[in-house]
Amino acid sequence: xxxxxxxxxxxxxxxxxxxxxxxxxxxxxxxxxxxxxxxxxxxxxxxxxxxxxxxxxxxxxxxxxxxxxxxxxxxxxxxxxxxxxxxxxxxxxxxxxxxxxxxxxxxxxxxxxxxxxxxxxxxxxxxxxxxxxxxxxxxxxxxxxxxxxxxxxxxxxxxxxxxxxxxxxxxxxxxxxxxxxxxxxxxxxxxxxxxxxxxxxxxxxxxxxxxxxxxxxxxxxxxxxxxxxxxxxxxxxxxxxxxxxxxxxxxxxxxxxxxxxxxxxxxxxxxxxxxxxxxxxxxxxxxxxxxxxxxxxxxxxxxxxxxxxxxxxxxxxxxxxxxxxxxxxxxxxxxxxxxxxxxxxxxxxxxxxxxxxxxxxxxxxxxxxxxxx
Numbered sequence: 243x244x245x246x247x248x249x250x251x252x253x254x255x256x257x258x259x260x261x262x263x264x265x266x267x268x269x270x271x272x273x274x275x276x277x278x279x280x281x282x283x284x285x286x287x288x289x290x291x292x293x294x295x296x297x298x299x300x301x302x303x304x305x306x307x308x309x310x311x312x313x314x315x316x317x318x319x320x321x322x323x324x325x326x327x328x329x330x331x332x333x334x335x336x337x338x339x340x341x342x343x344x345x346x347x348x349x350x351x352x353x354x355x356x357x358x359x360x361x362x363x364x365x366x367x368x369x370x371x372x373x374x375x376x377x378x379x380x381x382x383x384x385x386x387x388x389x390x391x392x393x394x395x396x397x398x399x400x401x402x403x404x405x406x407x408x409x410x411x412x413x414x415x416x417x418x419x420x421x422x423x424x425x426x427x428x429x430x431x432x433x434x435x436x437x438x439x440x441x442x443x444x445x446x447x448x449x450x451x452x453x454x455x456x457x458x459x460x461x462x463x464x465x466x467x468x469x470x471x472x473x474x475x476x477x478x479x480x481x482x483x484x485x486x487x488x489x490x491x492x493x494x495x496x497x498x499x500x501x502x503x504x505x506x507x508x509x510x511x512x513x514x515x516x517x518x519x520x521x522x523x524x525x526x527x528x529x530x531x532x533x534x535x536x537x538x539x540x541x542x543x544x545x546x547x548x549x550x551x552x553x554x555x556x557x558x559x560x561x562x563x564x565x566x567x568x569x570x571x572x573x574x575x576x577x578x579x580x581x582x583x584x585x586x587x588x589x590x591x592x593x594x595x596x597x598x599x600x601x602x603x604x605x606x607x608x609x610x611x612x613x614x615x
Contacts, residue, residue, distance in 0.1 A: 256287035257587040258474040265295025265458045266482030267557030271565035273480045275572020281322040288407040290472035294457035298411040298437040303332040306396045309404035335391045337562040384445045410467040412457035413437045421460035458506040465513045481544040499554040514599035540591045
């Protein structure tokens with residue numbers, strides 16, 4: 243039997259988690275910081291990654307590092323460092339590209355007399371582009387510098403072969419509005435570009451004869467694949483879009499930005515409501531674990547007040563200084579979360595799903611009553 247001192251000194255086994263990564267344009271640099279700190283920490287095992295838009299870019303960059311390390315027969319430490327390096331390479335490349343929407347924004351400025359373009363397809367930008375020009379006219383060659391960057395940085399074949407962690411990328415099917423989840427051999431460069439395709443900036447992306455827009459409209463991010471295909475009970479959501487705002491939006495710009503945030507959070511709220519319902523059914527005994535259901539532990543890392551102060555339009559600005567600041571904020575948030583909640587992994591949720599995502603008015607499932615003779 244181990245002594246108390248030996249038990250205290252024993253290394254901690256990695257805790258398995260899945261990561262759900264929201265989209266948010268250049269704000270995805272915050273998620274980069276979160277992932278970098280988690281990889282540096284070394285106490286986590288990543289079972290699944292689900293990402294949308296910028297979250298999808300982060301997911302495939304991280305998976306690329308793991309796949310390259312596996313190909314080179316590296317150690318777990320090597321894999322973490324390779325993933326950190328891959329993430330850094332992608333985001334440094336994004337910073338070098340400059341404004342993600344500079345070309346489309348330039349057209350919008352000309353058409354609106356200088357009004358600021360809105361990245362979520364609302365406000366003056368939406369009005370200008372929908373009334374006068376679509377991306378098929380303003381960008382007929384469908385130029386997107388992110389495509390070449392990812393083509394150079396990410397080995398999608400290696401990711402498909404390695405599959406550890408499992409990676410899921412969501413996009414929105416244009417004709418039906420349904421979420422499409424790309425995984426395994428279907429996780430390709432076009433799939434990631436589809437996941438990050440804002441329709442007022444870029445032409446719809448064709449994948450296997452179907453057309454897709456940004457996944458934020460239907461699954462931001464998709465949680466179901468992490469539940470259905472991954473073993474980890476703990477899902478850590480890296481959230482970029484604020485759930486609530488302290489002040490009532492009143493100007494056209496404020497209203498447009500809030501409408502965009504609500505739209506990009508709608509699918510997440512619905513998914514959280516479903517998870518909360520299943521968890522309550524399991525806890526009440528009305529569903530038995532092992533029958534395709536399991537109680538999930540939900541966690542969240544977000545930018546807090548610092549992220550809330552950033553405008554939606556800043557999601558299109560790839561300013562290196564801003565991204566460096568977001569990266570640092572993400573690192574700090576992840577380190578603080580690990581310090582406060584690492585011990586909760588495998589044991590409990592660290593967010594109140596009903597309070598934060600479901601709201602009031604949902605009835606509690608009736609508990610099973612013991613049978614009487």
